[in-house]
Amino acid sequence: MTRPIIVALDFATKEEAVQFLHSFSEPLFVKVGMELYYQEGPSVVRKLKALGHAVFLDLKLHDIPNTVYSAMKGLAKLGVDMVNVHAAGGIEMMQAAKRGLEDGLAEGSELPKLIAVTQLTSSSEELVRSEQKSELSLRDSVLHYAKLAQTAGLDGVVCSSLEADMLRENIGDDFLLVTPGIRLTEGNHHDQKRVATPNLAKQLGSSYIVVGRTITQDKNPVAAYRSVQNDWERD
Numbered sequence: 410m411t412r413p414i415i416v417a418l419d420f421a422t423k424e425e426a427v428q429f430l431h432s433f434s435e436p437l438f439v440k441v442g443m444e445l446y447y448q449e450g451p452s453v454v455r456k457l458k459a460l461g462h463a464v465f466l467d468l469k470l471h472d473i474p475n476t477v478y479s480a481m482k483g484l485a486k487l488g489v490d491m492v493n494v495h496a497a498g499g500i501e502m503m504q505a506a507k508r509g510l511e512d513g514l515a516e517g518s519e520l521p522k523l524i525a526v527t528q529l530t531s532s533s534e535e536l537v538r539s540e541q542k543s544e545l546s547l548r549d550s551v552l553h554y555a556k557l558a559q560t561a562g563l564d565g566v567v568c569s570s571l572e573a574d575m576l577r578e579n580i581g582d583d584f585l586l587v588t589p590g591i592r593l594t595e596g597n598h599h600d601q602k603r604v605a606t607p608n609l610a611k612q613l614g615s616s617y618i619v620v621g622r623t624i625t626q627d628k629n630p631v632a633a634y635r636s637v638q639n640d641w642e643r644d
């Protein structure tokens with residue numbers, strides 16, 4: 410079975426997000442990121458869960474282990490399905506995130522998937538080399554962070570689809586590869602640097618694709634969602 414597409418609800422208000430979802434007849438896998446969460450807080454997550462949607466809470470935590478532990482302990486109570494941290498925070502921080510989720514979980518609830526951002530899909534080779542001053546290439550840096558996440562016991566990573574085959578080869582099949590930077594055509598990449606079509610992402614081994622503006626900014630979001638779905642599901 411093909412996995413669902415994660416739709417990035419990058420809206421400023423809960424009302425806009427809910428209005429957008431009204432056009433769809435089925436429950437979706439949605440992503441709540443910083444824009445929406447910082448303005449609406451936990452209530453938007455509760456609302457989306459009440460409407461039957463699966464929720465990836467994308468807050469990309471990156472802080473000292475104790476702070477990340479406590480933050481995750483609180484977030485675990487929201488009943489989300491997936492959360493993330495930055496792998497650059499290190500193994501101890503990622504382990505603290507995992508412990509926080511376990512300790513904060515309500516009785517009988519399922520543990521959310523915990524994944525780590527490797528290198529943002531808006532980052533280029535040039536940025537990694539000259540601004541991060543990395544001695545590793547972008548791809549080696551993604552692999553390095555993915556190995557740290559695996560060592561810390563996380564469920565997977567966020568990377569671009571273009572690194573998915575390399576990670577599958579080196580890390581195996583039992584690791585979630587969540588890949589944003591998805592575009593249907595060669596057209597507007599916006600601020601994304603490492604992009605792929607849904608079908609290429611699938612061929613390269615992505616577990617889930619994350620799609621925002623291609624769907625949310627289309628005049629007909631349902632039709633755009635179906636186009637992404639068709640491309641993602643075809644062989």
Ligand SMILES: O=C(O)c1cc(=O)[nH]c(=O)n1[C@@H]1O[C@H](COP(=O)(O)O)[C@@H](O)[C@H]1O
Pocket residue numbers: 417419440442467469493526528529530531567568589590591599601619620621622623
């Ligand atoms: O963690 C993420 O979701 C994320 C990581 C990353 O490396 N790149 C990335 O684009 N994202 C998120 O994925 C979404 C992509 O949106 P679009 O570029 O509009 O499809 C945004 O909500 C980003 O915050």
